[in-house]
Amino acid sequence: MAAAQPRPSALGGKRSRAAEAGAMEAAGGEERFLLAQRLKAAVHYTVGCLCEEVAEERDVQFSKQTIAAITEITFRQCETFAKDLEVFARHAKRSTVTIEDVKLLARRSSSLLRYITEKSEELALSNMEQKEKKKKSNAVKERRTGEHEAAVTESEDFNMA
């Protein structure tokens, strides 16, 4: 964790600068560089957290250089991921990347594919539940407002439809 701890402060310092850059709304080379630096710092922090978890589990220690190297690898890998996802979506004549594209990205290793499929199913389930909840709460709200407005029959018909 020692490597990751100084990062939040550095992140905070960069965030204000990046916010200024965003305010200028001109993505020049230097601002791009700053954004990349900020992103790398965020990735570094997360990698530090994850490495700490693994270190506790396995009872080993990660040196700072190791964590930095993993960060760099992750950053480069993300570039290829982004390109692949873009191409997959375009191949399906879409401009939006969906879960199917991500599954296609993970097809090379069967265990990873299984894991990602499970996760996506979980996500879909939780999404369905949330939607149902929203529907229910919306229905309750509509009923309440209908009662408050002394229940005009036409509006109720509209709700039913």
Place this chain on the structure above:
Amino acid sequence: MNCAVPRTTLRRILKRQKPLLRLSANTDLLVHLNFLLFLRRLAEEARINAFQNKSRIIKPEHIIFAAKAILKKSRG
């Protein structure tokens, strides 16, 4: 002139793997190109393996080691 690419053989092999898969025109030529590049990579890797083992000829074990690596790399 005779066709150097074994097109029907390629199509038959693909058909044996995936009976319901249809190939559009001239796709088998691209498949053949892919196959040639794969063989080239396999040969290079096997040669490197043999060189590392100080062997002057490529032996079956070199090919097997190379095949493991190259098959993994050439997954789509």
